[in-house]
Amino acid sequence: MNLVGSFFGSSIGRKIIMALTGVILIGFVVGHLVGNLQIFQHPDHINGYAQFLHQLGPLLWVARIGLIAAALLHIWAATVLTLENKRARGGDYGFKHTIQATFASRAMRWTGVIVLAFLVYHLAHFTLGVVQTETFKETAPLNHYVMQNDYRVAGFTVVKAGTDVANVHSMVILGFQHKVVALFYIVAVGLLSLHLLHGFNSLFQSLGLRNAKWSWLLHKAALALCVVYFLGNLAIPGAVLAGKLRPQTAKVAATAQR
Amino acid sequence: MTLRVWRQAGPKALGQFKDYAAKDLNSNMSFLEMLDVVNDELTLKGEVPIAFAHDCREGICGTCSLTINGKPHGPGKGIATCQTYMRSFHDGDIIVVEPFRAAAFPLIKDLVVDRTSFDKIMQAGGFITARAGSAPEANAAPVPKGVSDLAMDAAQCIGCGACVAACKNASAMLFVSAKVGHLGLLPQGQAERDRRVLAMVHTMDEEGFGNCTNQYECSAACPKTISHDFIARMNRDYLGATLRSAFQPEAASSDGGGA
Ligand code: HEM
Ligand code: SF4
Numbered sequence: 001m002n003l004v005g006s007f008f009g010s011s012i013g014r015k016i017i018m019a020l021t022g023v024i025l026i027g028f029v030v031g032h033l034v035g036n037l038q039i040f041q042h043p044d045h046i047n048g049y050a051q052f053l054h055q056l057g058p059l060l061w062v063a064r065i066g067l068i069a070a071a072l073l074h075i076w077a078a079t080v081l082t083l084e085n086k087r088a089r090g091g092d093y094g095f096k097h098t099i100q101a102t103f104a105s106r107a108m109r110w111t112g113v114i115v116l117a118f119l120v121y122h123l124a125h126f127t128l129g130v131v132q133t134e135t136f137k138e139t140a141p142l143n144h145y146v147m148q149n150d151y152r153v154a155g156f157t158v159v160k161a162g163t164d165v166a167n168v169h170s171m172v173i174l175g176f177q178h179k180v181v182a183l184f185y186i187v188a189v190g191l192l193s194l195h196l197l198h199g200f201n202s203l204f205q206s207l208g209l210r211n212a213k214w215s216w217l218l219h220k221a222a223l224a225l226c227v228v229y230f231l232g233n234l235a236i237p238g239a240v241l242a243g244k245l246r247p248q249t250a251k252v253a254a255t256a257q258r
Numbered sequence: 259m260t261l262r263v264w265r266q267a268g269p270k271a272l273g274q275f276k277d278y279a280a281k282d283l284n285s286n287m288s289f290l291e292m293l294d295v296v297n298d299e300l301t302l303k304g305e306v307p308i309a310f311a312h313d314c315r316e317g318i319c320g321t322c323s324l325t326i327n328g329k330p331h332g333p334g335k336g337i338a339t340c341q342t343y344m345r346s347f348h349d350g351d352i353i354v355v356e357p358f359r360a361a362a363f364p365l366i367k368d369l370v371v372d373r374t375s376f377d378k379i380m381q382a383g384g385f386i387t388a389r390a391g392s393a394p395e396a397n398a399a400p401v402p403k404g405v406s407d408l409a410m411d412a413a414q415c416i417g418c419g420a421c422v423a424a425c426k427n428a429s430a431m432l433f434v435s436a437k438v439g440h441l442g443l444l445p446q447g448q449a450e451r452d453r454r455v456l457a458m459v460h461t462m463d464e465e466g467f468g469n470c471t472n473q474y475e476c477s478a479a480c481p482k483t484i485s486h487d488f489i490a491r492m493n494r495d496y497l498g499a500t501l502r503s504a505f506q507p508e509a510a511s512s513d514g515g516g517a
């Protein structure tokens with residue numbers, strides 16, 4: 001069989017595709033969270049960061065297309081493998097019994113699908129601006145933000161003070177002031193964390209790197225990653241709901257003009 | 259105690275559970291001996307006895323099967339059905355007995371399934387192509403102790419199919435990985451290592467087994483406690499073999515130089 005055939009046509013090949021696309025997606029969600037946590041700093045940070053990403057232009061599109069391809073491959077492999085597995089199982093047992101498969105591992109399909117639904121809403125909300133348009137960064141009353149300080153990445157100034165940028169800071173906070181939206185977000189990242197708990201463990205097995213000598217450590221690392229990931233994600237809508245994070249007031253906007 | 263047994267006259271027939279009272283049992287009887295007792299009674303009554311597979315009755319042949327209360331080979335760990343004793347159950351229990359279920363193991367009758375698909379996987383690569391003859395000098399091919407022990411762990415697989423029966427996806431990964439790992443660890447298996455893993459996995463897929471979701475029900479059900487570490491090992495072997503075989507140059511005289 002040729003190389004493409006072996007990866008796309010065989011059971012293990014598809015598992016390897018799942019694992020590699022999983023690595024890309026994990027890298028993305030972790031990086032994304034780290035970027036988002038800048039919301040707890042001065043609005044310059046998250047707004048400058050967003051402006052910086054937009055300034056990447058074609059590079060941003062390379063990353064976006066790469067991520068979309070990884071997500072599509074991941075979902076494609078999950079679907080094909082699941083359909084084959086249903087067919088292979090044949091009849092169900094009259095007496096259903098699970099010996100040691102974890103809850104997270106048995107919920108992969110559900111957590112995956114709900115995460116997908118969340119992803120669609122999330123993009124519609126914060127990237128495309130087709131839902132909750134009244135708070136969207138480019139159309140809302142607080143749509144503009146003037147940078148007070150330079151935004152630096154690795155020591156280089158990438159966004160200069162005084163630049164007029166989109167107001168991501170207030171879009172996110174106003175978005176999460178809707179309780180239903182914030183709760184849906186919290187539930188979805190919770191399920192994503194559960195997905196990652198099995199996924200992170202699993203990818204080492206699929207790539208042939210796991211064995212009993214260090215699997216206890218891998219499992220602890222996966223658990224730690226998922227708990228930290230969940231708490232990090234919980235912090236943002238949680239702080240908004242608790243009233244700790246507020247959109248910029250007119251006063252801040254005014255000082256921004258000076 | 260009550261036995262709730264899957265009865266199905268043939269592959270096409272409709273199957274169903276039937277209850278039988280199992281009487282006059284001794285706690286030191288094996289599960290298969292208990293079935294013998296029940297079958298004797300059925301025969302005396304003129305009913306068709308329950309068909310079940312068995313051979314060695316000492317845990318080495320892999321013929322016995324049965325899913326007992328949802329777990330292949332019954333409640334024990336590292337034990338085949340033939341070595342499961344009635345002392346593992348209590349008076350008055352209802353014991354549900356089903357065949358190993360998997361599309362790749364078509365049912366023949368009652369509790370007997372056809373595991374030919376395993377033979378096909380073995381024929382695809384579960385051997386070394388070596389000249390048969392008298393045994394070679396034992397010290398000619400040194401094998402470190404740790405490696406030979408690991409190979410022996412894998413070699414314990416008796417090909418029973420419990421891993422497939424236990425797997426939510428009816429995947430044969432544990433069985434195939436035991437065979438691939440056993441030969442792949444030993445010097446005699448090296449020459450055909452890549453070809454073997456590619457061919458055995460290919461046949462496994464063709465026979466309609468499912469795909470592993472790393473839930474490890476297989477190793478928990480395995481009567482020989484084969485570790486799912488062998489599955490990781492096979493995944494790695496498969497990845498390497500795929501890449502190597504794609505880039506390996508072919509000899510010009512690939513038809514062997516014959517006329
Ligand atoms: C969008 C819908 C998604 C669906 C339907 C989905 C479905 C699945 C399924 C069925 C598996 C296989 C479970 C297994 O074989 O054990 C899986 C594995 C995995 N998923 Fe997802 N998933 C989705 C999104 C994601 C996302 C967003 C991430 C990362 C942030 C992710 C990371 C992983 C990883 C790392 C694995 C392990 C790969 C492996 O089995 O080796 N998935 N997913
Ligand atoms: S790996 Fe274990 S359960 Fe699977 S066939 Fe071999 S002995 Fe049976």
Ligand code: FES
Binds near residue numbers: 322340
């Ligand atoms: S009858 Fe041989 S292993 Fe059970």
